[in-house]
Amino acid sequence: MAAPAAAPTALRRTPLFSLHRELGARMVDFGGWEMPVQYTGILEEHRAVRERVGLFDVSHMGEFDVTGAGALAFLQSITPNDVAKLADGRIHYSAFLTDRGTFVDDLLVYRKASDRYLLVVNAGNTPKDLAWAVERAPDDATVRDRSSDYALIAVQGPKAAALMARLTAPDPSDLPYYGFRECTVVGAPVLVSRTGYTGEDGFEVYCRPEDAERLFRKLLDEGRPEGAAPCGLGARDTLRLEAKMALYGNDIDDTVTALEADLGWIVKLGKGDFIGRDALAAQKQAGVPRKLVGFEMVDRGIGRHGYPAKTAAGPGVVTSGTHSPTLGKPIGLALLPAPATAVGTEFEVDIRGRGAAARVVETPFYKRSK
Amino acid sequence: MSANPEDLRYADSHEWVRVDGDVGTIGITDHAQKQLGEIVYLELPEVGHMYDAGDEFGTVESVKAVSELYTPVSGEVVAVNKGAVTEPGIINDDPFGDGWLIKLKLSTDVEIGKLMSADAYGEYVREEEQGK
Numbered sequence: 367m368a369a370p371a372a373a374p375t376a377l378r379r380t381p382l383f384s385l386h387r388e389l390g391a392r393m394v395d396f397g398g399w400e401m402p403v404q405y406t407g408i409l410e411e412h413r414a415v416r417e418r419v420g421l422f423d424v425s426h427m428g429e430f431d432v433t434g435a436g437a438l439a440f441l442q443s444i445t446p447n448d449v450a451k452l453a454d455g456r457i458h459y460s461a462f463l464t465d466r467g468t469f470v471d472d473l474l475v476y477r478k479a480s481d482r483y484l485l486v487v488n489a490g491n492t493p494k495d496l497a498w499a500v501e502r503a504p505d506d507a508t509v510r511d512r513s514s515d516y517a518l519i520a521v522q523g524p525k526a527a528a529l530m531a532r533l534t535a536p537d538p539s540d541l542p543y544y545g546f547r548e549c550t551v552v553g554a555p556v557l558v559s560r561t562g563y564t565g566e567d568g569f570e571v572y573c574r575p576e577d578a579e580r581l582f583r584k585l586l587d588e589g590r591p592e593g594a595a596p597c598g599l600g601a602r603d604t605l606r607l608e609a610k611m612a613l614y615g616n617d618i619d620d621t622v623t624a625l626e627a628d629l630g631w632i633v634k635l636g637k638g639d640f641i642g643r644d645a646l647a648a649q650k651q652a653g654v655p656r657k658l659v660g661f662e663m664v665d666r667g668i669g670r671h672g673y674p675a676k677t678a679a680g681p682g683v684v685t686s687g688t689h690s691p692t693l694g695k696p697i698g699l700a701l702l703p704a705p706a707t708a709v710g711t712e713f714e715v716d717i718r719g720r721g722a723a724a725r726v727v728e729t730p731f732y733k734r735s736k
Numbered sequence: 737m738s739a740n741p742e743d744l745r746y747a748d749s750h751e752w753v754r755v756d757g758d759v760g761t762i763g764i765t766d767h768a769q770k771q772l773g774e775i776v777y778l779e780l781p782e783v784g785h786m787y788d789a790g791d792e793f794g795t796v797e798s799v800k801a802v803s804e805l806y807t808p809v810s811g812e813v814v815a816v817n818k819g820a821v822t823e824p825g826i827i828n829d830d831p832f833g834d835g836w837l838i839k840l841k842l843s844t845d846v847e848i849g850k851l852m853s854a855d856a857y858g859e860y861v862r863e864e865e866q867g868k
Contacts, residue, residue: 408799409774600773600800610741668777689776689799696777718795718802 367467378414381517381575382426382582385522388598396599397490397615399426404598411601412691413651415564416732419523420597422587424483424563424570425578428492428513430499432483436506439618441475442485444502446624448634452477457544457559460632462487462498467623471495472614474561483559486515488614502641504652517578521585522568524734525592530569534558538569547661549724552584558641563602565609565732604688607697608732617685617699618659625649626701628658656682657707660729661715665722670698677706677713677722684715690731697731698724739842740765741832745848746857747808751830760809763836764796764827767861772798774796775824780838785813789847793838796827810846 377400386393391402402423404411414420441449447460454477462470471491476484486496492513494681521530527539534551538558541547546559554577562568571582586594603613612618618627624645625633635647661684663669668687671713675682680703686697706713711726744752745746750768754761769775777797787793787807794805817836820826842848852860 403800404773406773409776604799666777667779668802670802689797691799 371598375440376389378426380423382423382425382568385582386423386581391596391598394599397426397488397669398596399489401426402596402598406594408598408600408604409599409691411595414593414595415597415601415648416692417524418593418595419521419525419529419568419576420564420588420595420601421582421589422520422522422597422599422602423578424520424602424686425517425575426489427518428487428489428495428511429516429572430485430487430496431510431512432485432507433481433500433510435481435522436504437481437483437508438605440502440504440507442638442640443649444499445473445475445477446633446646448637449477449483451477454479455545455547456459456542456684457546457561458632459544460496461624461629463646464620464626464642465641466620467625467645468620469614469618469622469627470498470613470620470625472612472618472629474559476559479590492534510544516572516576517575518563519571519573519578519582520564520565520568521571522562522597523566525589525594525670526566526568529585529589529592529594530558533584540570551581553608554581554620563609563611564605565611565730566605566734572644584701604691607686608690608692608730610699611730612658612699613686622701623649623654625654626656654704656701656703658685658699658701659726660731661698661700661713661724662727663687663698663715663722663724664712664722667715667717667720667722668696668698669717669722669724673718674716675700675713675724676716677702677711679703679705681720682706682713692732697727700724702726712734739778740767740854740857742854744832744854745808745851746854746860747790747806747807747851748860749808751806751808752834753808753848753851755842755845758842759814759833760811760840760842761836762793762807762809762838762840764805764831765857766831767813768803769828769831769835771773772796772801772803774798778821778827778837780816780821781813783813783816787811787813787840807827807838808851809840810843812843814836814841815839825867 445460543559557572670687682702
């Protein structure tokens with residue numbers, strides 16, 4: 367058995383680092399951050415989120431304030447989704463795109479007011495995104511990195527609302543999906559949004575770094591009746607994959623367009639000009655040459671990130687793959703030539719030199735019952 | 737971690753061998769299963785395969801990682817743990833017992849002497865962990 371690689375030094379740590387250690391987490395390098403990959407085990411933590419409630423430290427995510435009279439027009443010009451449709455207290459999923467329509471990053475846009483927005487970006491992309499946005503900002507819009515002002519705790523699962531209701535004022539249970547408000551959790555000022563990366567109901571709690579450990583402990587403690595469990599990035603990955611949520615660096619990057627990633631719903635060609643619009647309009651007209659689809663293995667084995675795929679219409683590649691804890695079988699996402707992307711189409715995954723049959727399936731792999 | 741049984745011999749690739757007459761049983765150590773996490777997939781050879789010491793004989797996958805399995809000794813596969821293929825979690829639960837992987841009819845009794853004792857392997861793991 368090959369020994370796992372040792373973690374390099376000089377990784378960044380979140381305010382919850384020592385608590386993770388205390389809780390017995392195994393730490394790994396994730397985008398330059400030393401993060402918990404698991405506490406008790408990925409399968410168990412995955413189950414905790416699907417059946418009860420899980421707590422995640424996602425403080426490594428980056429946050430930017432975008433403010434000013436020109437903030438709305440600026441965001442309209444640098445993101446593909448229609449920011450003008452956002453009401454105060456609402457959030458949407460969007461992206462920074464290159465002029466080819468490929469991803470600089472995927473992100474969330476929170477509208478606090480018509481001239482105040484919060485952007486939440488991927489940890490590993492934060493410096494790149496900041497430079498990219500600042501460079502394009504007009505005189506009447508300001509981009510400010512707020513990443514070190516926030517710790518972020520995700521509270522995810524069917525019991526998340528019950529737990530949050532007991533500790534939060536006002537009760538956030540009435541927040542709509544992708545809604546947020548500023549409130550307090552056990553007395554600490556926070557921003558709570560009804561968002562997540564797991565396919566379950568849940569909340570993300572943006573707090574001050576100095577409050578993070580107290581909040582995490584309190585949520586864990588108070589969550590005992592709900593069976594709350596600390597969960598690591600390992601379970602976060604299997605949960606998001608079952609929900610078919612893309613992961614930057616795996617499924618999407620600056621070689622994949624928003625349309626190829628099957629994220630056409632965040633591309634509002636009719637809203638006016640934005641970076642990447644022309645390329646995406648042309649691609650929409652011509653049709654995408656390849657598309658991100660979900661697959662299951664037919665033969666034994668797990669198709670993982672980077673494994674080559676062979677279809678009747680040409681080569682493709684697996685972008686994500688794992689054992690699905692909920693379905694109990696291997697699942698994954700692959701970029702395949704468009705003619706090979708219909709549900710039911712069989713193709714072959716090269717699993718370390720062995721050709722294994724796989725089949726395109728409907729996604730998401732898992733959808734929670736409302 | 738649970739103790740490495742004294743009657744086994746250990747390889748630096750974290751497999752163990754139990755010798756019984758001219759048959760060697762091979763598995764992965766408790767340390768190895770802990771490093772991998774919950775094992776969800778196991779690929780093993782058919783009975784009759786011949787291996788030289790150091791050859792890859794299969795793969796073990798956890799949710800997060802894939803690892804190759806190497807035989808520390810040479811020989812012919814005479815038994816494969818089908819139960820572990822069906823329920824790979826057994827390797828996590830009982831790595832030195834029911835979680836065994838394959839049995840080889842040993843080609844030589846020389847190789848086994850080159851492997852580590854339980855004490856030496858324990859020391860090896862400690863050093864490897866400190867190297868991180």
